[in-house]
Amino acid sequence: MSTLLLALGLVMIIEGLAYALAPSLIERMLEALRALPESAVRQLGLLIVVSGFILVWFATQLGAGLG
The missing domain is CATH 1.20.890 (cAMP-dependent Protein Kinase, Chain A)
Incomplete structure (x- = not known):
């Protein structure tokens, strides 16, 4: 938490x-x-979410630890 x-x-x-x-x-x-059309905004949002997950994964691999 x-x-x-x-x-x-x-x-x-x-x-x-x-x-x-x-x-x-x-x-x-x-x-x-x-x-922008709604579909482009939705794709941009999805790209940002995936990028965030990749950054979190990378940080945990470097030893940041979540917990």
């Missing part, structure tokens, strides 16, 4: 920094996403 909370906290920090340091960039990215 502590690992999950740590991961969630890190995501919140990174997201918050993006909004705090580059709000106009976030707005432009959201506009670009709105222009």
Whole structure:
């Protein structure tokens, strides 16, 4: 449970920094996403999820340990 909370906290920090340091960039990215068809946004989301799983797997292989 502590690992999950740590991961969630890190995501919140990174997201918050993006909004705090580059709000106009976030707005432009959201506009670009709105222009894409729904299937492309769904594929992008799936790609990000798979990339996240690969990063977590790689980190555990390097000894980060989840638990």
